[in-house]
Amino acid sequence: MSTIRKMNKSNSDAPWLALTLDRQLAQPLQAQLCGAIRRLVQEGRLVSGDRLPASRALAAELSISRLTVVTAYDQLVGEGYVIGRRGAGMFVAPDLAGLPRPPARRDGGPPPPTPAPFRPFDTGAADLAGFPHRLWARLLEQAWRDPEPGLLAPPDPLGWSPLRVAIAQHLSDWRGIACAPAQVIVTSGLGESVALVAAALLSPGQSVAVEEPGHGPLRRALAAAGLGVVSQRVDAEGLDPEALGSETRAVVVTPSRHFPLGMTLPLARRLGLLAWAADTGSWVIEDDYDGEYRFRGQPLPAMMSLDEAGRVLYAGSFTKVMFPGLRLGFLVVPPALEASMRQAMQKRGAQAGIVAQPALARFIAEGHFATHLRRMRRLYAGRQRVLLAALAESCAGLLEAEEAPSGMHLVARFAPEFAARMDDVAASGRCVAAGVRARPLSGFFAGEPTAQGLVLGFAGFGEAEIQRAAAAMGAALRA
């Protein structure tokens, strides 16, 4: 690095003293010099009429070739920062007023904050310590060290082919869905899956029914896709197909386990939904939320496995069972839709990046994913038992919770005497103040809430953490 220490014949030496070039930098010296002079002008340290150092003198001071300085000056003339006066040298241009200045550099500011980690009882938290990080890192390294040519080619908009094969096999093993890899589309998650269905199968303004209470981000994704979102109140069994309006062109449903209430849609209603879709030519988007984490019994087969008419699209995600930033999900479409979906993906452009896809493909195909799911299922079943016991001990008379047969959270209802004292928004506020994130059930309603409770995620927290949080919650709610 060379610094100009003194400079003759320039109106002011001070700014040139600060001018530094760095041969270690990637940027060419000429570009560095241009940038440095531009910055001096922009910062007002050089003003209109200031003379620039003679090219020979500046080159000597900076130990660079004179040609580099001349080229940089020419560039600045072209940009309007500098003018040359025959015989007199180069000057900062007189009309700088017309040359806007950039916003002030804010180097001193702190870098953006890192997001907060999960705290009990955040929903959506998985057991991150239990994830085989070293294995995952090794699979990434192996995939990219000497990448298959297909990984570097223009990507298939439907996703990395071996990942689609692995997902199809996984769905057959775990969810009873018999699908070919050609039916599987890799997406960046439920939002893209929904947007894709909207683009390929629905017209702007058409009505899509969603469960009430339900998944807020899903409603927003549908609305963002230009669709009319119709809330459909669920009863104790879930969504009732009889209640669907005649205008509804599609319905998004969580049959394995309603979100957030947790009940399973009975077979009769599943068949009713399928019949409705077949009769009306509508679509059923099966959001198989938490379908893999069943603690007892066997899940009902996925609705898609019962669909003869080709009206069901099955949406899944790896985000909750791996880690939240993964942003890989998938959509399984009936065979008759393969061509139109490919077309829609080509037109829209895929959003899911390729980097994680080959690692995930091997993670699934080599059985690590199944091993992880089985381990987590045992772990989460145990954590739910711990939470139920801790609630019984610390929140007796306040909250009433039943064992959920699956999933990563449960809903604690208010005991009648407590419900008379406080609503769930107030209760949640008290919990948050005590360091416990307990989301109010009413917040999952788009309209007037008809139920109160706290939604407690137990999957991501150790037993002692769960017990401490339950105790803090009980104290906060009693206070």
Add this chain to the structure above:
Amino acid sequence: MSTIRKMNKSNSDAPWLALTLDRQLAQPLQAQLCGAIRRLVQEGRLVSGDRLPASRALAAELSISRLTVVTAYDQLVGEGYVIGRRGAGMFVAPDLAGLPRPPARRDGGPPPPTPAPFRPFDTGAADLAGFPHRLWARLLEQAWRDPEPGLLAPPDPLGWSPLRVAIAQHLSDWRGIACAPAQVIVTSGLGESVALVAAALLSPGQSVAVEEPGHGPLRRALAAAGLGVVSQRVDAEGLDPEALGSETRAVVVTPSRHFPLGMTLPLARRLGLLAWAADTGSWVIEDDYDGEYRFRGQPLPAMMSLDEAGRVLYAGSFTKVMFPGLRLGFLVVPPALEASMRQAMQKRGAQAGIVAQPALARFIAEGHFATHLRRMRRLYAGRQRVLLAALAESCAGLLEAEEAPSGMHLVARFAPEFAARMDDVAASGRCVAAGVRARPLSGFFAGEPTAQGLVLGFAGFGEAEIQRAAAAMGAALRA
């Protein structure tokens, strides 16, 4: 693995002979048994009224516990596949007609095809052999082996913080943009960047001007976001701010290097665009396409660096300078927009996955990215020279091409006598038939094309490959 070899008291032994369970599978035995029986029913190999084997006998045959069989049978009763008759055993349900069957499993089909690799003269192809794959793989492995807690926490919708710091520094070094990391938003590419601007700053139906000819996927992304897309014909200097209609609320422009024509927008027009945006309260989206690959001279500073009014949003992508499946890009917003953009990203949900972000952050921060860019710049300048020489030799009298000062492709215009014989769509078709991908310039127009030519990407192909392809092209066009 155990296979049933014989089974008494069942109406038909045959289907049970095929029933297999696998202890190596991740799926519990009970679930496997349920699935197998369901499949026998679905495939019609068990029909209504068929008696199921006694639980004890089946358990013995399969070497599993009787409880497993009983639980599986109970499950199937609950699902409606099976009924129990007191004292008589379990039977396939009589009302199977109401129980739809799944689409046939298509195990035999081939896996989806791997996409074709780049061929000369595909645009968008980078030199993939020159990318430091081992280093990239090592950075991925290092980031995920023992991941920082922030990588596993709920992700910041604006992107991984160290990547945003690295991008801000890179833009300062290479593009003269002084921005804080808080102004940088990581996206999955230009499509998401545009959709984000639309969601945060524009209303559905508002008009956005795009260059004509221009980038087709950009037009589609704008249209998908519900905006009215207005084509603005460029002249020899690029987009003319004087020509913008009064309804235009935003304009997307490629000032560093027009896509696909390659000219640089002069300073006067940049200032004109900025004045237009400031006066009308409109937005300029600066698509800094290929801004880093300048072979001679110094690029004009990015428009954002000249913007005093805070009307420029700068969009960049790593896809073309690394590999096409990466799907990581970024948007730099004026400081005044930071809060509304954060809100919009939180509402929409980020699409870019976290997996590649820490590796890319280190790739940039440790200088590998700059080294890669410099190497590629030299390599691509050389490849362009080779292509120009090969065109002069093989396509003399047909195509006329000038050296582009930057970028990864050039536009070859038709010599007058050749233009009289053939249009560029026909010429492109001949090239494709000869194994050469030469896109017709007219295909970059949304309206009536006013120019003919072939767009030839040179970045991703070796010298011999370029020469062979140019020779094949010349022969095909002369034939």
